[in-house]
Amino acid sequence: MDGMSQEVSPSAERMPTIRDIAERAGVATSTVSRALSNPQRVNARTREKIERIAAELHYVPSTQARGLSSGRTGVIAVLVPDITNPFYFDIIRGTQYQLKASGYTQLLVDTEEATDVELDTLRKLRRSTDGVILAASRLTDQQLTDTAARQPLVTINRATADAPTVLIDTPGAMVQALEHLASFGHKSVVYAGGPTSSWSNHRRWKAIEEAAARRGMTATRLGPYAPTALSGAAAADGALGTRATSVIAFNDLLAIGMLQRFRERGVRVPEDVSIVGCDDIFGADFCNPPLTTISSPIEQAGRVAVSMLMAQLDPIRGGTPRKLAVMPTHLKVRASTGPAPS
Amino acid sequence: MDGMSQEVSPSAERMPTIRDIAERAGVATSTVSRALSNPQRVNARTREKIERIAAELHYVPSTQARGLSSGRTGVIAVLVPDITNPFYFDIIRGTQYQLKASGYTQLLVDTEEATDVELDTLRKLRRSTDGVILAASRLTDQQLTDTAARQPLVTINRATADAPTVLIDTPGAMVQALEHLASFGHKSVVYAGGPTSSWSNHRRWKAIEEAAARRGMTATRLGPYAPTALSGAAAADGALGTRATSVIAFNDLLAIGMLQRFRERGVRVPEDVSIVGCDDIFGADFCNPPLTTISSPIEQAGRVAVSMLMAQLDPIRGGTPRKLAVMPTHLKVRASTGPAPS
DNA sequence: AACAATACGGCAAGCGATTGCCAAAAGTTG
DNA sequence: CAACTTTTGGCAATCGCTTGCCGTATTGTT
Numbered sequence: 001m002d003g004m005s006q007e008v009s010p011s012a013e014r015m016p017t018i019r020d021i022a023e024r025a026g027v028a029t030s031t032v033s034r035a036l037s038n039p040q041r042v043n044a045r046t047r048e049k050i051e052r053i054a055a056e057l058h059y060v061p062s063t064q065a066r067g068l069s070s071g072r073t074g075v076i077a078v079l080v081p082d083i084t085n086p087f088y089f090d091i092i093r094g095t096q097y098q099l100k101a102s103g104y105t106q107l108l109v110d111t112e113e114a115t116d117v118e119l120d121t122l123r124k125l126r127r128s129t130d131g132v133i134l135a136a137s138r139l140t141d142q143q144l145t146d147t148a149a150r151q152p153l154v155t156i157n158r159a160t161a162d163a164p165t166v167l168i169d170t171p172g173a174m175v176q177a178l179e180h181l182a183s184f185g186h187k188s189v190v191y192a193g194g195p196t197s198s199w200s201n202h203r204r205w206k207a208i209e210e211a212a213a214r215r216g217m218t219a220t221r222l223g224p225y226a227p228t229a230l231s232g233a234a235a236a237d238g239a240l241g242t243r244a245t246s247v248i249a250f251n252d253l254l255a256i257g258m259l260q261r262f263r264e265r266g267v268r269v270p271e272d273v274s275i276v277g278c279d280d281i282f283g284a285d286f287c288n289p290p291l292t293t294i295s296s297p298i299e300q301a302g303r304v305a306v307s308m309l310m311a312q313l314d315p316i317r318g319g320t321p322r323k324l325a326v327m328p329t330h331l332k333v334r335a336s337t338g339p340a341p342s
Numbered sequence: 343m344d345g346m347s348q349e350v351s352p353s354a355e356r357m358p359t360i361r362d363i364a365e366r367a368g369v370a371t372s373t374v375s376r377a378l379s380n381p382q383r384v385n386a387r388t389r390e391k392i393e394r395i396a397a398e399l400h401y402v403p404s405t406q407a408r409g410l411s412s413g414r415t416g417v418i419a420v421l422v423p424d425i426t427n428p429f430y431f432d433i434i435r436g437t438q439y440q441l442k443a444s445g446y447t448q449l450l451v452d453t454e455e456a457t458d459v460e461l462d463t464l465r466k467l468r469r470s471t472d473g474v475i476l477a478a479s480r481l482t483d484q485q486l487t488d489t490a491a492r493q494p495l496v497t498i499n500r501a502t503a504d505a506p507t508v509l510i511d512t513p514g515a516m517v518q519a520l521e522h523l524a525s526f527g528h529k530s531v532v533y534a535g536g537p538t539s540s541w542s543n544h545r546r547w548k549a550i551e552e553a554a555a556r557r558g559m560t561a562t563r564l565g566p567y568a569p570t571a572l573s574g575a576a577a578a579d580g581a582l583g584t585r586a587t588s589v590i591a592f593n594d595l596l597a598i599g600m601l602q603r604f605r606e607r608g609v610r611v612p613e614d615v616s617i618v619g620c621d622d623i624f625g626a627d628f629c630n631p632p633l634t635t636i637s638s639p640i641e642q643a644g645r646v647a648v649s650m651l652m653a654q655l656d657p658i659r660g661g662t663p664r665k666l667a668v669m670p671t672h673l674k675v676r677a678s679t680g681p682a683p684s
Numbered sequence: 685a686a687c688a689a690t691a692c693g694g695c696a697a698g699c700g701a702t703t704g705c706c707a708a709a710a711g712t713t714g
Numbered sequence: 715c716a717a718c719t720t721t722t723g724g725c726a727a728t729c730g731c732t733t734g735c736c737g738t739a740t741t742g743t744t
Contacts, residue, residue: 015468062410065406093426282426288630
């Protein structure tokens with residue numbers, strides 16, 4: 001008995017390498033490498049033998065070594081401003097799903113709504129990823145251009161000339177929302193704006209401003225507010241100050257926060273004020289009242305972003321990469337909007 | 343002009359390596375390596391010079407190469423059963439925050455509530471990560487033991503003898519919930535159970551069963567239900583069949599789904615039936631009615647898990663690793679619970 | 685002043701794969 | 715059957731960085 005020599009610490013036994021396999025199989029390491037990652041390059045019998053031994057040894061290739069020599073890492077980074085914002089769940093879901101299907105690993109990073117964190121992360125990731133998907137980037141045009149020149153990139157909800165983009169057509173739906181409100185007799189609307197550095201925020205406001213002008217409605221812009229339920233209180237109070245009868249919020253988080261604040265202050269929704277959110281996040285359907293909001297196939301946006309990135313990484317198989325994909329949106333009418341108070 | 347030779351594709355220019363820096367600085371690569379990752383090992387003047395050159399060149403070390411030679415990857419994987427379940431947001435937030443502070447990169451993986459995906463991921467990750475945090479693992483005890491023997495591991499909400507664990511004391515709060523219901527005169531409670539493979543699920547039921555027995559209440563177990571709002575409909579219908587006056591749900595997702603279903607069916611909450619959730623997720627405070635639920639410092643659980651893992655990875659600095667941390671919980675009473683119908 | 689200790693930098697051997705190049709073996713063809 | 719092509723496998727260089735081992739240069743100790 002030599003039970004004393006037992007090793008307890010994890011990963012004590014050295015991991016098998018292609019060399020171990022090569023020795024056992026009586027071939028060179030190059031053959032093992034080919035058998036495992038380029039099967040048709042090697043004789044079927046040899047390959048089977050190698051595969052069997054690899055399985056016996058519980059061989060797992062080292063992504064590090066593979067990446068070092070091949071130049072590819074098999075990792076795609078997905079950067080989102082705030083991981084706890086439910087809007088990004090579905091995007092993340094979509095990218096994760098599609099990346100997995102393409103044999104890539106997803107590296108998820110929360111950039112904390114901060115430009116410098118985003119920039120810094122991007123820099124660090126340049127070496128260790130094959131590409132990145134940038135959701136709702138807070139970067140300036142110049143920064144984005146520079147970044148796109150340095151690493152394969154796809155943006156979501158942020159148009160650039162330099163990188164493929166997936167756009168969710170919320171501005172289009174904002175117009176629908178406005179018409180919906182107009183049909184209820186609302187003459188005035190306030191837009192509870194999001195972060196100044198958000199590109200979508202500007203687009204949404206522009207769309208509302210224009211559509212309101214066309215319809216002879218008064219549109220007021222408030223904010224910026226942080227895109228969180230907490231900020232909803234400030235936004236609600238601000239909206240009340242304008243005496244507008246309806247509000248469109250930058251996103252559902254903000255809208256839900258406003259809903260809560262209105263309730264606290266005894267303002268009835270939709271009797272006294274109508275409110276429209278944006279994104280149709282988790283919770284929009286069960287808040288009180290359920291929120292009229294702008295819905296879109298967000299998970300699909302994530303999937304599309306991945307496929308655009310894949311096309312960029314492998315231009316041969318991917319064909320001419322699409323430079324722009326626009327996801328359709330539609331207004332989902334629930335109970336937070338109603339006739340204007342008379 | 344030789345504008346023709348311009349390269350357009352991203353990452354066209356070769357990335358600078360320590361060799362480039364070494365040449366420019368007139369030192370050996372080993373010195374550069376030390377200056378950058380072991381600063382006190384090299385003379386201050388040399389180091390500064392190297393750092394300056396590195397900055398000029400926009401040098402980014404290759405994590406691949408670093409990992410290959412050092413054996414450490416700087417990556418910690420966090421595995422969660424379902425990335426879109428809001429419960430995990432805060433955990434993820436917590437781990438992300440703490441990992442970043444410790445200089446690690448977080449690799450987030452969704453195991454799709456599937457044991458085999460979990461196992462497979464774990465295997466692949468063995469080579470490419472320094473450790474893993476396993477939230478609400480669906481593995482069997484045996485599988486968990488094997489895994490813990492192979493790679494540094496910390497579990498959340500799943501006790502093992504073989505790995506440090508962070509437990510959220512929901513069973514304790516279940517007792518509180520039961521007493522809360524009892525004080526309202528409820529004589530019967532149904533537990534809308536979660537996935538069979540969930541360890542927490544069993545613990546929660548055990549706690550309820552015992553506490554109910556002590557108090558002379560009738561406790562019925564229903565399920566298993568998928569821990570999603572969608573399954574809430576089935577759970578609600580099931581609960582109605584038992585004629586119990588109160589229900590405790592496996593988690594808030596399920597509880598919120600039940601809330602919606604009860605509303606559809608004209609069952610009033612809490613007048614006809616009281617309902618208690620678990621986790622206090624995003625949405626629990628603004629659903630209709632706001633949900634009485636079990637709350638805990640979840641983000642902190644994530645942070646604690648990371649620090650336990652760090653202690654495991656570096657036993658010298660980390661001191662004797664704690665094997666168990668229990669996060670306190672408490673009942674958060676909102677409007678979904680009330681007096682038993684007479 | 686003689687000796688020991690310490691600081692600093694270089695050499696070179698890896699880490700575990702991939703891959704271009706080459707030679708031997710096997711298969712084709714007229 | 716000779717000449718040629720295709721398969722198949724091996725050799726060895728690389729990828730970029732870390733690190734053990736050594737030789738000097740510098741500083742400190744009696």
